[in-house]
Amino acid sequence: MSGVGSYGKVVALLLLVFSVTAVDYAPLLSRNNLAVALLRRGEIDQAIQELRAILQRDPTHPLALYNLGVAYQRKGWKREAITVYQTLLALDPNQVAARINLGILYRAEGRTAQAVAEWQQAIRLDPTNPLPYLHLGFLYADQGKKEAAEEAFSRYEALSQPGGTGTLNATGSAITPSDPSPR
Numbered sequence: 001m002s003g004v005g006s007y008g009k010v011v012a013l014l015l016l017v018f019s020v021t022a023v024d025y026a027p028l029l030s031r032n033n034l035a036v037a038l039l040r041r042g043e044i045d046q047a048i049q050e051l052r053a054i055l056q057r058d059p060t061h062p063l064a065l066y067n068l069g070v071a072y073q074r075k076g077w078k079r080e081a082i083t084v085y086q087t088l089l090a091l092d093p094n095q096v097a098a099r100i101n102l103g104i105l106y107r108a109e110g111r112t113a114q115a116v117a118e119w120q121q122a123i124r125l126d127p128t129n130p131l132p133y134l135h136l137g138f139l140y141a142d143q144g145k146k147e148a149a150e151e152a153f154s155r156y157e158a159l160s161q162p163g164g165t166g167t168l169n170a171t172g173s174a175i176t177p178s179d180p181s182p183r
């Protein structure tokens with residue numbers, strides 16, 4: 001019987017911790033949502049201010065880190081974006097979208113081996129996401145690796161089709177890779 005009582009105390013303690021954490025982090029989540037709305041409206045400087053404010057309170061906030069990387073990427077601040085994505089991936093190496101965006105930035109800097117490594121890791125983490133295949137296809141095509149490019153594009157196309165298991169937007173079209181999306 002003492003086991004049941006101890007279990008009840010543990011559950012009550014966990015509920016208390018989660019309720020305090022949820023209340024504590026609710027303003028940060030609201031600010032992140034505001035930053036995402038600002039990013040979507042093209043108000044990048046204001047979004048950056050909001051995201052930096054979140055990260056002052058919680059430097060490990062994953063959504064704020066990701067969205068700050070997106071904001072920096074949209075501003076063309078490649079080095080800053082790379083640093084933010086690297087920080088996020090050091091905290092959580094399973095962030096697929098951050099890996100894809102980091103690969104895009106590495107490629108833009110001519111660091112193709114690192115770009116390929118990020119996209120391949122993104123595929124290992126989420127083999128149903130078509131975007132790493134698309135980026136690999138373009139890279140391989142630019143490098144003259146025709147067969148590798150065709151294979152990557154083929155996988156991208158298969159995953160992007162309705163009924164496929166890829167990442168689709170609300171209209172059923174593949175999410176485009178040209179502009180990183182905030183979350």
